[in-house]
Amino acid sequence: MTAVVDRLDSERTRFSVEFFPPRSDDEERILWRAVRELEPLDPAFVSVTYGAGGSSRDRTIRTTGRIAQETTLTPMAHLTAVDHSVAELRNVIGWYAASGVRNVLAVRGDPPGDPNGEWIQHPEGLRYAEELVRLVSELGDFCVGVAAFPHGHPRSADPDSDVDHLVRKIRAGAGFAIAQLFLQPEVFLRLRDRMAARGCDVPLLPGVMPITTPRVLGKFGELAGAPVPSEVEEKLLPLAEDPAGFRAAGVELVTQLCERLIAEGVPALHFYTLNRSKATKEVVTNLGL
Ligand code: FAD
Numbered sequence: 001m002t003a004v005v006d007r008l009d010s011e012r013t014r015f016s017v018e019f020f021p022p023r024s025d026d027e028e029r030i031l032w033r034a035v036r037e038l039e040p041l042d043p044a045f046v047s048v049t050y051g052a053g054g055s056s057r058d059r060t061i062r063t064t065g066r067i068a069q070e071t072t073l074t075p076m077a078h079l080t081a082v083d084h085s086v087a088e089l090r091n092v093i094g095w096y097a098a099s100g101v102r103n104v105l106a107v108r109g110d111p112p113g114d115p116n117g118e119w120i121q122h123p124e125g126l127r128y129a130e131e132l133v134r135l136v137s138e139l140g141d142f143c144v145g146v147a148a149f150p151h152g153h154p155r156s157a158d159p160d161s162d163v164d165h166l167v168r169k170i171r172a173g174a175g176f177a178i179a180q181l182f183l184q185p186e187v188f189l190r191l192r193d194r195m196a197a198r199g200c201d202v203p204l205l206p207g208v209m210p211i212t213t214p215r216v217l218g219k220f221g222e223l224a225g226a227p228v229p230s231e232v233e234e235k236l237l238p239l240a241e242d243p244a245g246f247r248a249a250g251v252e253l254v255t256q257l258c259e260r261l262i263a264e265g266v267p268a269l270h271f272y273t274l275n276r277s278k279a280t281k282e283v284v285t286n287l288g289l
Helices: 025-041 054-070 086-098 129-138 159-171 185-197 214-224 230-239 243-263 278-287
Strands: 014-019 046-048 075-080 103-107 143-148 176-181 204-208 268-272
Touching: 014 025, 014 278, 025 278, 046 054, 054 075, 054 086, 075 086, 075 129, 086 129, 103 129, 129 143, 129 159, 143 159, 159 185, 176 185, 176 214, 176 268, 185 204, 185 243, 204 243, 214 230, 214 243, 230 243, 243 268, 243 278, 268 278
Parallel strands: 014 046, 014 268, 046 075, 075 103, 103 143, 143 176, 176 204, 204 268
Antiparallel strands: none
16 A cells, blocks of 8 residues: 555645545445545545544544555545553554555544543543654554644644644654645745754645635634634625635635645645535646646
8 A cells, every 4th residue: 555655746736635434324425425536536645534432433444444445545544642542542553554554644633522622641542643653653664644733733832832843743753744724825834934944844735625615614714723814704705695606716715725835836735525526626627636
């Protein structure tokens, strides 16, 4: 199975996609429709997030394993340290290896329930993503990625210590990083410069989400950890009652963001798909990727 870093090409920008594990048979069908629609576009890799509960976690293992075995795609499984002992984490990593998954995104995860609540370490578990990177790396020939935060992680004291922690987890064994959502390219580029200033030049992939509805725009603000920029609100909010107009403007806005990122030489654009293919396909096609 190919490593994510080997799917990134220094000559051209590629794209990758992110799914979440389906919660029902209906969602499973929707997910697999999206997988099959995106497969012919040859994404660099497809990732599946890791949820908070036991059954959601089983579905991540099952879904990534199925992608490894039944498609031509390169899968990546996310893994978090939330509510897991080290023994349980070893077990999950073993399942990934057994089902042909060689790429793991090692993230700490947020507290279940309230993402801003207190982060409580499992008594026999890990505290930071850095330790998870080490654990995954020592358990096999995995290609490990980590999360990065262009606006700074909400729990960080200041941007500098946040980048220091990011660089530490990369030095612990990660080969690449994926950035949380943002809408202003400068915010992403500033993070990339800060990493470079610390001598860290692993691929940093921007997280991108096509803004198709006012609800998705709201989710954007939550995930990015920063308010939606006023110029974006001014463009999109007047179209809130016009679904087709909103969608077209949102897709155009994200296409323009991606064009700038491609001009800045990003190795790949990582699309949060919400398990749908249509908007991602549209942006990827607009960009000629
Ligand atoms: P860490 O790197 O451990 O950092 C957490 C906080 O601790 C930060 O403030 C950091 O600056 C600080 N810190 C780190 N190391 C140290 C140290 N040594 N000393 C002091 N402070 C330190 N969540 C899920 O539940 N499932 C997913 O599948 C998932 N996928 C994601 C994918 C991407 C691309 C991104 C960007 C996020 C994802 N998340 C996911 C969310 C993520 O788990 C949360 O944002 C979490 O709060 C941070 O995870 P992390 O890996 O960056 O943590």
